[in-house]
Amino acid sequence: MNGEVFKTLCAETAAQGARLVAVSKTKPVADILELYHAGQRVFGENKVQEMADKQQLLPADIEWHFIGHLQTNKVKQLAAFVSLIHSVDSLKLLEEINKQAQKNNRVIDCLLQIFIADEVTKFGFHEDELQDLLHSNAFRELKNIRICGLMGMATNTNDTVKIENEFIALHTLFNKLRETEFKQQPAFCELSMGMSSDYKIALRHGATLIRIGSMLFGQRDSVNLL
Ligand SMILES: *Cc1c(COP(=O)(O)O)cnc(C)c1O
Numbered sequence: 380m381n382g383e384v385f386k387t388l389c390a391e392t393a394a395q396g397a398r399l400v401a402v403s404k405t406k407p408v409a410d411i412l413e414l415y416h417a418g419q420r421v422f423g424e425n426k427v428q429e430m431a432d433k434q435q436l437l438p439a440d441i442e443w444h445f446i447g448h449l450q451t452n453k454v455k456q457l458a459a460f461v462s463l464i465h466s467v468d469s470l471k472l473l474e475e476i477n478k479q480a481q482k483n484n485r486v487i488d489c490l491l492q493i494f495i496a497d498e499v500t501k502f503g504f505h506e507d508e509l510q511d512l513l514h515s516n517a518f519r520e521l522k523n524i525r526i527c528g529l530m531g532m533a534t535n536t537n538d539t540v541k542i543e544n545e546f547i548a549l550h551t552l553f554n555k556l557r558e559t560e561f562k563q564q565p566a567f568c569e570l571s572m573g574m575s576s577d578y579k580i581a582l583r584h585g586a587t588l589i590r591i592g593s594m595l596f597g598q599r600d601s602v603n604l605l
Pocket of ligand 1: 402404425446447532573574575576590591592593594
């Protein structure tokens, strides 16, 4: 962990009223603890089993954010403790999160992942699909989930204008939903966008959560839990 980088990131996010999600995927618990002792409480993981294992080993006041593609059959493994799921990309997944939240007697906070990149490898709703979801009866019946905002991943490119335009599009959609579908819902306030390579652009365009991995923890190789 690079202490100076951490301090700078904290200052940059605080200046925009945003929060830092430290993406600790593939990194050992010792690395997470080091950042925890420096004051970080929000950590992001993209594999269910890995997050559940780490949650068992680490302090209880860590907020665990799930940021990866989530399969419905794995939701029950994180339903008891997850703080925020950034990557909800289907009604079927929302229904399963709702069901597992109910079993755990809680409400699970979720972000809807929006497809903004021009890469087929990325997941997320297109805007028209999102409208269908929000207007469906099935969605309205879900009482144990709370939609707290949107998440998106920009195209993996050096073209900063392209990245900027994708973030602007997501911010615009976020603002539009805040004025319409979610007008009466102050909890709809999070915009998760920006990673190590593009977080500065994201912060300029309204990100409230930035997801930073390699810049904090160094490059990733293989999974190394202990
Ligand atoms: C890995 C990951 C990140 C962090 O990426 P870095 O480039 O290491 O900062 C952010 N968001 C998601 C969804 C990820 O999977």
